[in-house]
Amino acid sequence: MAYDVAVDSSGVYIVGYDEYSGGGRWRIEKRSLTNGSVIWTQASNPSAYNDVAYDVAVDGTGVYVVGYDSYLGGINRRWRIEKRSLTTGTSIWTQTSNPSAFDDTAYSVAVDGSGVYIVGNDQYSGGGRWRIEKRSLMYGTSIWTKTSNPSASYDGATGVAVDSSGVYTVGSDDYLGNFNYRWRIEKRSP
8 A cells, every 4th residue: 555655856755555474564665757667665564563654755865754663562553753765765764752552653744954744643641632743854863742632532633744934734633522523733833
């Protein structure tokens, strides 16, 4: 299953997962802009359970991929963020984040000259809440983390974009209750 695509002047980057040894593993491909042929393929399989890459962003220093891995067990997903080489796809750095004892998933990534922005959810206090992280371009270490939990039920951020004036995050919250989800849009300082 392919989930997202990004492009730069050297190629097209596709991320998702493939079925491998009974579970899903991350799959990242770089393809030619002119004919779509494969330039390189990389896979990442940190667990014996499902591991899924959901989103990709690219800048002049690397390819950023986010999703989850199930390294801690089948019901305890954690955020996984990877930076990979533009030319070979090899790993430059990998960071994980596991804020709860349940499923935590990173869904989207954006990048600018000051950092990498990742959004998703964590299963805090019995429901899901929005989670937004800014990380270092060079090492992937945390610069800041913000959470937002407008309802007692499930809330999740699913998309992020950034420009010089702010970080834009979209998703849903269950503020109205009874699984009556509504759109939620936030702008934050970068």
